[in-house]
Amino acid sequence: MSNRFEIKKIKKLNKPHKEKEKKISNSDNNIIELKNVSKKYTAGGDIFNALSDINISIKKGSFVVVVGKSGSGKSTLLNIMSGLIRPTEGQAIVNGNNLISFKNKELTKFRSENCGFIFQQYGLLSTLTVEENIFTGLNLKMNNENRKLSKIEKKIKKQNQIKDKEKNKDIHLDKNEPREKYKDKKMYEIMKMIGIYDLRNKYPTQLSGGQQQRVSIARALVKEPQILFGDEPTGAVDSAMTLNIVQLLKKTNYEGTTVVLITHDPRLANVADHVIEIQAGKIIKDYKQEPMKNYENLFI
Numbered sequence: 191m192s193n194r195f196e197i198k199k200i201k202k203l204n205k206p207h208k209e210k211e212k213k214i215s216n217s218d219n220n221i222i223e224l225k226n227v228s229k230k231y232t233a234g235g236d237i238f239n240a241l242s243d244i245n246i247s248i249k250k251g252s253f254v255v256v257v258g259k260s261g262s263g264k265s266t267l268l269n270i271m272s273g274l275i276r277p278t279e280g281q282a283i284v285n286g287n288n289l290i291s292f293k294n295k296e297l298t299k300f301r302s303e304n305c306g307f308i309f310q311q312y313g314l315l316s317t318l319t320v321e322e323n324i325f326t327g328l329n330l331k332m333n334n335e336n337r338k339l340s341k342i343e344k345k346i347k348k349q350n351q352i353k354d355k356e357k358n359k360d361i362h363l364d365k366n367e368p369r370e371k372y373k374d375k376k377m378y379e380i381m382k383m384i385g386i387y388d389l390r391n392k393y394p395t396q397l398s399g400g401q402q403q404r405v406s407i408a409r410a411l412v413k414e415p416q417i418l419f420g421d422e423p424t425g426a427v428d429s430a431m432t433l434n435i436v437q438l439l440k441k442t443n444y445e446g447t448t449v450v451l452i453t454h455d456p457r458l459a460n461v462a463d464h465v466i467e468i469q470a471g472k473i474i475k476d477y478k479q480e481p482m483k484n485y486e487n488l489f490i
């Protein structure tokens with residue numbers, strides 16, 4: 191009977207906490223703060239403790255690597271930090287948002303406005319080409335920016351777009367020549383850097399796993415998120431491409447994006463300034479360090 195009561199209690203706690211404030215300022219230039227966070231699941235008549243009493247503070251602009259074995263709780267930790275799931279107990283304050291109190295729609299809006307994701311399963315749309323898939327990330331960025339514009343600013347932006355279209359309508363283009371579909375230069379620079387520019391007109395089913403992974407990375411980066419979350423971002427590529435990806439992530443971090451990666455690859459911990467090690471749902475190590483400057487030899 192007591193177990194049934196506990197299961198009912200956990201199910202309730204995994205829903206939004208109505209009594210909690212939705213907006214709480216982060217302290218000490220932190221962008222992520224987890225305070226006494228736990229995450230419990232129920233399946234049938236069983237209760238699983240995925241995370242227990244987690245306390246983490248991540249500074250804005252950090253490059254964080256979370257290491258741990260399979261089943262240690264890394265993915266659950268990342269999912270709570272990124273608003274994919276709510277904690278059962280405790281506070282997850284991310285960029286001024288108290289995520290435990292958010293409803294599903296509010297979590298979706300939070301992720302759209304704050305986060306970029308590099309998933310293990312890629313999450314590409316099979317009916318879109320490589321550049322169209324990547325553009326979905328850019329489109330999210332533009333939608334978020336438009337929401338912040340005043341009515342007058344939106345009107346001026348629309349007038350400028352019409353003028354640009356008029357200027358370009360008489361330019362002759364060879365129909366047989368592969369060309370860039372969108373105007374965003376940074377999008378294509380990212381594609382070139384990670385070796386998928388020549389694949390831009392192909393579909394996900396025509397790509398290898400490593401190529402699909404690189405498309406998902408480009409889609410996340412082009413959005414220029416406040417926080418970039420990566421779930422094994424180098425898991426499906428060779429050492430040479432791992433180095434390219436690390437260089438791109440470091441550049442993104444240098445430009446101001448907070449980067450949080452979970453990985454099995456111990457080499458990535460050397461390029462981080464903040465390393466967290468998790469085991470059986472608990473933090474066993476949490477330390478800051480000076481990242482290795484000449485890390486290229488790690489990936490040869």
